Amino acid sequence: MTTPADDPLLTERAHLARARAALRAMRADAEALDISDVTGNWVDAQVLHSQIASRVTSLADLPDTPLFFGRLDYRHPLDADGETGTRFHIGRRHVHDAHGDPLVIDWRAPVSQPFYRATRKDPLDVALRRRFGYDGGELTAFEDEHLTDPDEEERTSALLQREIERPRVGPMRDIVATIQPEQDEIVRAGPAGSVCVQGAPGTGKTAVGLHRVAYLLYAHRERLSRSGTLVIGPNRSFLHYIEQVLPALGELEVKQATVDDLVAHVEVRGTDSPAAAGLKGDARMARVLRRAVRSGVRMPTEPVVVVRGSRRWRIPAHEVAESVQELLDRDMRYGAAREALPQRLAHAVLVRMERSGEAPDDRVQAAVARNPAVKAAVKEIWPQVDPVKLVFRLLSDAEFLAAQAEGLYTAEEQRHLRWDRPPRSLRSAAWSAADTVLIDEVRDLIERTGSLGHVVLDEAQDLSPMQYRAVGRRCSTGSATVLGDLAQGTTPWATADWNEALFHLGKPEAAVEELTRGFRVPREVIAYASRLLPVIAPGLSEATSVRETAGALEVRRVAEEKLDAATAAACREALGQLGSVGLIAADDRIPALAEALSGADLPYLEPGQETSRSHRLTLVPATLAKGLEYDYVVLDEPAALVGAEPDERTGLRRLYVALTRAVSGLTVVHAAPLPDRLTR
Known part of the structure; x- marks a missing residue:
C-alpha cells in the first residue's frame, strides 16, 4: 500500500486537505466572534459587523479554486515577516493552523516573490520551485524545477503552459499562478509612484493591473482602505467580465466604474458628431471652462x-x-x-x-x-456658479462661447461646439457623454474633487484629454496604474503618446513600461494581426507570443449571399471545441447574424452575460470587443468592420482589436476583399 511518505503527490494532497480544514476553522472562528459588548454605540457596531462579514466572506473555501498552486524550498532557513522555515506553499491567501503556523503563504508576501522571480542565473536562495496541476479543486500533478542543479536542463513548464491555455468559460480569472517576471515587477511596484503599462494584445496588462491592486491592498492596506481604490473600465460589459478577479484574490471592497459613471451629473440623452466630441474632449476646453467660471466675477465700483x-x-x-x-x-x-x-x-x-x-x-x-x-x-x-447651468449657457449662447473661447477655438470650431438647435430649457437639454465631462470639470473648478488612494485605468488609450483630467482628479493625491495599447485606440481623440496622456492625467512622472511578450494570443494569430501595425501604430514594437498553436488561424472567403450561413457554420465548428466562442462583427451586421444563429439553432449570449458549459457562444458588436477574450473567435466580414468607422486608420485599429481576442483559434469569414495590409 502506497503511503504519503512514499508518494510526493499523496503528501501534497494531504497538505491540501489539512490546509482546507484549517481554512474552515479560520472561517468558523470569525463567524463565532462575539462583539455584543465590544462597541460603545450602534454606528461602531455596524462597522464592526460589516468588517467581520467581509472577513467571513474572504475566508470562503471555493471548491474549484486551488488553495495553493506552488511551493518554494529554500536552501537556508528564512525568517521573513514572521515566517520561519525552508518550505512554503504559495497560494491566493494566507492559511494557518490552530497554533498559528502557516500552511499556505499569500502570493503577495515577500517570501513568495521568488516563486515569480527566481531563475537559474539568480535562484534567490531557492533550491526547488514546485508547480501544481489541478482538475477543478483536485490536485492531480506537480512539476519541479531544481534551480541550483547545474545538470538539469532548462525547459518550459508544461503545467504553466496548460494553465495559460486552459479553456475560458465564464468571466475573466486571475493569473496568480502564472505571473511572469516582467509582470511581477509591475505588480509589486510601490504605491508612491504611478505606472503606465503599454501592453500588446495577450500580454496580460489588464490582469497585471488587477493583481497590482490586490498587492497594494496587501502591502499598504491601512492607507488604501481609508482612501479607497477604484478600477475604471471602458464599458459595463468589460467590468462584468473582470469583476470576479479581485474577489478570487480575497479583495472584496474595490469599486469598479466607467468614466461615464464618474461624471454622471446629468442624464445622457444625446450624441455628438465625431468633430464635436473631439473638440469637447480637447485640453483647450479646460481653459475655456476656467474663463467661463471666472467670467461672472465683477470688480466693485461702490464701497x-x-x-x-x-x-x-x-x-x-x-x-x-x-x-x-x-x-x-x-x-x-x-x-x-x-x-x-x-x-x-x-x-x-x-x-x-x-x-x-x-x-x-x-x-x-x-x-x-x-x-x-x-x-x-x-x-x-462673486456670484455663485451652477456647473450645469454654466455648461448649458456655454453650448447654447454663441456670444458667451465666443468670449470664453477667444484665441483658443476658431469660429468654425465654436460652431461645432455649440448645439445645432439650442434647447429651450435645462429640462429639454440632450446632454452627451462629452458634455458630462465638461460639467465635471466645472464642478472641480468650484470645489475640489475627492481623491482616492489608487486608481486603475484600463483601455486608457481611448480617453480624451478632458476624460484624463476627470480621472486624474480622482487620484490627485494618490497613485494610478494606467493600462492600454496605442494600437487599439479607436476613438477620434485616441491617445497617440503616453507622455501626453500622463500629463493630462496629472501624473507626468509616471514610469512607462512596455509588455510585448504575449501569453494569450497564439503566435500565428498575433503575427497576422501585426501586419496592421505599420499603419495603425508605426512606433510600437511588434508583439511576440510564447504559444504556437497548430491550426490557430483560418481565413475563409465565401460568396456574398452565403456569408451569414458560412459565419454561423464556423461558429458551430468552434463550438465543437472546448471553451468559449466569440462571434465578432461590425455593429450593423449584428441583427443579420443574430437571425442566422437563431435559424441554425445556435443559442447565443450578449457581451457581459456569463458564459456556461451550455451557453458558450457570445455575439459581440465590434465596438464592445475591446478587453474581452474568447477561446475561439469567428470574425465576420473585416471590410464591414473597417468601413463602419469614420476613417480607415480607426477602422484598421478596430480590426486589430477584433483579430486579437482569440486564445486558441481564429476563423476569419469574408465575402468582400480583405484590407490590403492583411493580404501582404
Missing part, C-alpha cells in the same frame, strides 16, 4: 459700508477690488475664494475698529462676515 450699532465702517471700492484681485491671482478654486472674500472684507473692517480704539475678537469678525452688507457685496462681486 462696502458695514453698520454695527451706531458706527458705520466704510471699505473703499479700490480696497475691495484689491482683495478680489488677490484672490483671483492666487488661483484658488472658485468656491473657496468666494468663501474667503467675506472674511477678507470683515478683516478690513476689524482693522478700522482697532485703529479707532476698539478690541474686536474672532466672534466680531465672524459677525461682520455675516453682515447683510458684506453678503450683498459678495453676491454681487
Whole structure:
C-alpha cells in the first residue's frame, strides 16, 4: 500500500486537505466572534459587523479554486515577516493552523516573490520551485524545477503552459499562478509612484493591473482602505467580465466604474458628431471652462459700508477690488475664494475698529462676515456658479462661447461646439457623454474633487484629454496604474503618446513600461494581426507570443449571399471545441447574424452575460470587443468592420482589436476583399 511518505503527490494532497480544514476553522472562528459588548454605540457596531462579514466572506473555501498552486524550498532557513522555515506553499491567501503556523503563504508576501522571480542565473536562495496541476479543486500533478542543479536542463513548464491555455468559460480569472517576471515587477511596484503599462494584445496588462491592486491592498492596506481604490473600465460589459478577479484574490471592497459613471451629473440623452466630441474632449476646453467660471466675477465700483450699532465702517471700492484681485491671482478654486472674500472684507473692517480704539475678537469678525452688507457685496462681486447651468449657457449662447473661447477655438470650431438647435430649457437639454465631462470639470473648478488612494485605468488609450483630467482628479493625491495599447485606440481623440496622456492625467512622472511578450494570443494569430501595425501604430514594437498553436488561424472567403450561413457554420465548428466562442462583427451586421444563429439553432449570449458549459457562444458588436477574450473567435466580414468607422486608420485599429481576442483559434469569414495590409 502506497503511503504519503512514499508518494510526493499523496503528501501534497494531504497538505491540501489539512490546509482546507484549517481554512474552515479560520472561517468558523470569525463567524463565532462575539462583539455584543465590544462597541460603545450602534454606528461602531455596524462597522464592526460589516468588517467581520467581509472577513467571513474572504475566508470562503471555493471548491474549484486551488488553495495553493506552488511551493518554494529554500536552501537556508528564512525568517521573513514572521515566517520561519525552508518550505512554503504559495497560494491566493494566507492559511494557518490552530497554533498559528502557516500552511499556505499569500502570493503577495515577500517570501513568495521568488516563486515569480527566481531563475537559474539568480535562484534567490531557492533550491526547488514546485508547480501544481489541478482538475477543478483536485490536485492531480506537480512539476519541479531544481534551480541550483547545474545538470538539469532548462525547459518550459508544461503545467504553466496548460494553465495559460486552459479553456475560458465564464468571466475573466486571475493569473496568480502564472505571473511572469516582467509582470511581477509591475505588480509589486510601490504605491508612491504611478505606472503606465503599454501592453500588446495577450500580454496580460489588464490582469497585471488587477493583481497590482490586490498587492497594494496587501502591502499598504491601512492607507488604501481609508482612501479607497477604484478600477475604471471602458464599458459595463468589460467590468462584468473582470469583476470576479479581485474577489478570487480575497479583495472584496474595490469599486469598479466607467468614466461615464464618474461624471454622471446629468442624464445622457444625446450624441455628438465625431468633430464635436473631439473638440469637447480637447485640453483647450479646460481653459475655456476656467474663463467661463471666472467670467461672472465683477470688480466693485461702490464701497462696502458695514453698520454695527451706531458706527458705520466704510471699505473703499479700490480696497475691495484689491482683495478680489488677490484672490483671483492666487488661483484658488472658485468656491473657496468666494468663501474667503467675506472674511477678507470683515478683516478690513476689524482693522478700522482697532485703529479707532476698539478690541474686536474672532466672534466680531465672524459677525461682520455675516453682515447683510458684506453678503450683498459678495453676491454681487462673486456670484455663485451652477456647473450645469454654466455648461448649458456655454453650448447654447454663441456670444458667451465666443468670449470664453477667444484665441483658443476658431469660429468654425465654436460652431461645432455649440448645439445645432439650442434647447429651450435645462429640462429639454440632450446632454452627451462629452458634455458630462465638461460639467465635471466645472464642478472641480468650484470645489475640489475627492481623491482616492489608487486608481486603475484600463483601455486608457481611448480617453480624451478632458476624460484624463476627470480621472486624474480622482487620484490627485494618490497613485494610478494606467493600462492600454496605442494600437487599439479607436476613438477620434485616441491617445497617440503616453507622455501626453500622463500629463493630462496629472501624473507626468509616471514610469512607462512596455509588455510585448504575449501569453494569450497564439503566435500565428498575433503575427497576422501585426501586419496592421505599420499603419495603425508605426512606433510600437511588434508583439511576440510564447504559444504556437497548430491550426490557430483560418481565413475563409465565401460568396456574398452565403456569408451569414458560412459565419454561423464556423461558429458551430468552434463550438465543437472546448471553451468559449466569440462571434465578432461590425455593429450593423449584428441583427443579420443574430437571425442566422437563431435559424441554425445556435443559442447565443450578449457581451457581459456569463458564459456556461451550455451557453458558450457570445455575439459581440465590434465596438464592445475591446478587453474581452474568447477561446475561439469567428470574425465576420473585416471590410464591414473597417468601413463602419469614420476613417480607415480607426477602422484598421478596430480590426486589430477584433483579430486579437482569440486564445486558441481564429476563423476569419469574408465575402468582400480583405484590407490590403492583411493580404501582404
